[in-house]
Amino acid sequence: MSSSTPSIPIPEHALLGLASNLPAFTPRTPTLSLSPLILFTRNRPPNYPINIRITARTTGSSLPILLLSHGQGSSNNLSSLNGYAPLADYFASHGFVVIQPTHLSSKSLSLSLSLGSQTDLDLDFDIEKLGPAPLFWKSRILDFHDILDSSSEIEAGFPALKGRLDWSRVGVIGHSMGAHTASFLLGAEYRDTSTTSPTIVNLRDQRVKAGILIGATGHDGPSGETQTEMARRVAPFFAFTEFASMVTPVLTIFGDEDEPDYLTTRGKQWHRDAYDLGGGERKSLLTVKGAGHIFGGLSGWDVRETGEDESVERVGMVCRMGAAWLRTGLGIGDGDWEEACEALKRLEGLGSVEGK
Secondary structure, three states, X not given: OOOOOOOOOOOXXXXXXXXXXXXXXXXXXXXXXXXXXXXXXXXXOOOOOEEEEEEEXXXXXXXXXXXXXXXXXXXXXXXXXXXXXXXXXXXXXXXOEEEEEOOOOOOOOOOOOOOOOXXXXXXXXXXXXXXXXXXXXXXXXXXXXXXXXXXXXXXXXXXXXXXXXXEEEEEEEEEOHHHHHHHHXXXXXXXXXXXXXXXXXXXXXXXXXXXXXXXXXXXXOOOOOOEOHHHXXXXXXXXXXXXXXXXXXXXXXXXXXXXXXXXXXXXXXXXXXXXXXXXXXOEEEEEEOOOOOOOOOOOOOOOHHXXXXXXXXXXXXXXXXXXXXXXXXXXXXXXXXXXXXXXXXXXOOOEEEEEO
């Protein structure tokens, strides 16, 4: 009898359904996670350093990086490094090193989201670095600039990963408000030309080579004429987001039942804007049939905010198609996206893909 231990595949969820027919390209592997790793950075006040969670497979080298930006939402913990376990677990188990920060907009910090004044922050901090920026939208983007500037600190703080990361292959994924954050890393701009002194903000980071925007925020015209009153009050900057400058390869994931009527009068097509208005080459749109804003449960396992949208199958579809996109976009598997799209054509009940 052999003394070697047989290799037993890690089982997939029994309710994965049709998504199990989409290619995964690599087997699931065990992962390990470290949280929190605390980074003191130039774009954060010293009393609010960046807290990050890092999740990665236990073996392998030259592992690509995936930056994960959380949404906003009403939950106490999901809008932080403690959320989005379904995404972090899948991508890490399939070879990505997932880095997710707690942004200053997180409910776990409960800072003033209006930023009319920043009394919660260190009074010696240069206020111009962050604002005025409701929901800390600029700070959220700069968090990832700082994380990418902190590669040495990250590897030193997580010795099990030292020397195993490929910082030349960086992707980003974001959901909802996190998709807005990710879009700016990929080249989207804030353009307010309604005054005699136009304001243009471009925070693209060219170290980020490909991205995924899930349930993305859209555009509401040069003066925000299609914004709701709530959006004007909470997130007026949505109106001035322009996607024509977003030239990095981007996959926009769109739920055909994701109605943003509390933010815009344009209907669910608003969530397509990153694709419809995006510039450059290699833009794709993945439409997920039956998906509401949480896409079956991306923000956490069995969480209340998913409501009746709970679906292991939809989460599995988003993860597998997303991984295929990133593998191709980061030069890991050149034909993987095309193979996944061909597989999806045979599974019409899940959704569809279009590209330009």
